[in-house]
Amino acid sequence: MVLVPDLLITGGDVVTMNTRREVLLGGAVAIQGDTIAAAGATGELRARWPGVPELDATGCVVTPGMVNAHQHLTGDPLARACIPDDITSDEAIFQWSVPLHRAHRPQDEELSALLACVENLRNGVTTVVEAGTVAHPGRVAAAMLRAGVRGTVGTWGWDVEGVPHSAPAGEVLDRLRAVVDAYPAGGLVEGRVTLVGHGLASAGLLAGAADLARETGAGLTMHMSPGPADAEHYLRTTGRRPLLHLADLGVLGPHLLLAHAVWLDDTEVDALVGSGTAVAYCPWAYLRLGQGVTRAGRHAEILTRGGRIALGCDAGNAGDAADILRAAALAVGLAKDTAMDPAAIGAPEALEMATIGGAEAIGMAGRIGSVEPGKLADLVVHDATGPQWSPRGDVAQQLVWSTDGRSVRDVFVGGRQVVRGGRCVTVDERALRAEVTQASADLLSRAGIAVRHHWPHVWSN
Structure with a gap:
């Protein structure tokens, strides 16, 4: 027929x-x-x-x-432009993001994700890799399906001592497997093995997550080295830099999408490229948070050496705009300027990272x-x-x-x-805007956060 x-x-x-x-x-x-x-x-x-x-x-x-390989769909979207842009990354996380996530209700996660998905779609992003700070993955997946965006969803979990809500590695792995089983490959929304990363996972949890990703084919994503703190932590606790520690555990490989990877030394770059590990590069986040990408970032080198690079927009109060074309221009502009070489990577490579290269980095190039x-x-x-x-x-x-x-x-x-x-056209944008406005005020109130405005706001009526 x-x-x-x-x-x-x-x-x-x-x-x-x-x-x-x-x-x-x-x-x-x-x-x-x-x-x-x-x-x-x-x-x-x-x-x-x-x-x-x-x-x-x-x-x-x-x-x-376009492919957005690292996007937080919860937390920040309901506090857009509220987190000050003159505080450190740690202050943004512990004074804002942690209280916001603690105050999030299941319906807030779904609404936040819906808002972020609509923004991505309107900017031409059709595939989103959720970054994993999700307590209720089913509600986030429901929002993604309602908006009609393609993507992956994960959930958070950690097993280190002294951190609130820490759980044994086996329990965290069971939670990760449940999401992968609930959203199998081939659907509009797929489950992905997702860790927070940084210093929030034991060797056992890291190795177990990598094994789960390879076994299920779902892939693994986590954060590492947006600033120098991760290297300092791993040198202090393991005697090795982060990516070398991951290599020793068998975590690196084509199944891994590593968010950020800004502060790497020569040995880590070699390990990254040699293992086929992919990177989700979120240049606007590092500039807004002052994390030193112009000093330490080596993403252009990784790309030209055959490394796998995708682009991401990160969190609403870090990357600010869920717009991959905007990120693509910045990525190659930084490459040219830091190398002081106009012949460094340019528009063709930028568009590749935003489309087919990004698809390859997240393991979907055969489909998108x-x-x-x-x-x-x-x-x-x-x-x-x-x-x-x-x-x-x-x-x-x-x-x-x-x-x-x-x-x-x-x-x-x-x-x-x-x-x-x-x-x-899949969502009533006017109704969404009204619902988000009320939910944002309620969330900030429950989190005990007062928004600070740079300039006085005066009612004019």
Whole structure:
């Protein structure tokens, strides 16, 4: 039986991100069910499937959906722009994030995740790796499914002494397995083995999580070395730097997506690249928190040595905007400036990290990351009629340097349209905004946090 597509996206310039990195000028994409049936010339696909409904993308650029490899969906979204930007990372965590998470109710986690998912979708992000600070993963997964975003979900847990809510390693591993079992591979939302990382896991928990990730194929993600504190901790407690300790335990490998990895020495970079471990690089977070990425970051070197790098937006009060194009521009700008070399990685590499490279780093390149027949129909239509697109030049440069998520017009995830005309159509955004406003005030009150404004706020009516 010959399958007829459900929709043709026609007339746009299709940035395929296939192995040849072809851009199909005036091209079209055929969607059948949740899959890309074909990509080619508009006239050719129209002739092949006459009468199929069309979405006119004339004057637009069509790309694969963006991959956000490290995004906290809970906690910060309901306290957007409340955590001061003039405090240390430790102050932000222990004076704000910990009290916020402690005060979170299950419904707050779902609402927070829904808000973050809508923001990601509106900025062209179709796949999100949740960073793991989730007490109620089922509620977060429900929000992801409601919004229609693809992604992974995990839950937190640690087993070190003297930390509140610590649990034995076996109990934490059982909790991690339960999430992976509840959301198996192949669904819109998949379970992922997720640890907080840093110094919050014993050797047994680290090794057990890696074994679970390899056994289930779910992958493992955790935080490490956004600043110098992790290296100081591991040198003090194990006599080895963090990634060498992980290597000794058998934790490094293609199954691991390591968030941050900023403060690494030569031996750690060698271990990272040699093991095939992937990194979720969140450059805006390090700049906002003053963690020293311009002094210590080596992500461009890792990439050019064949390392696996994806981009992330981190937490709402660290990365601030869930916009991977914005992160992509910063990532390559930092690479050029810190090396004082304009020939360092540029727009092509940035777009690769945002799409096919990011998909490879999170273990999904066989399904997403490029516009090719057989892959899932995760697609973004960028409105290229604005002044930032005129005149039209190199499409990679314009996507990375000239624009950001604000140019996104339409978004499809698995063939389902989730953004139309710049608005999320799976969620009532006006009702969401009202609900979030009330929930934020309630959450801050329960957490005992008073918001400090830099300037006096005066009612004008």
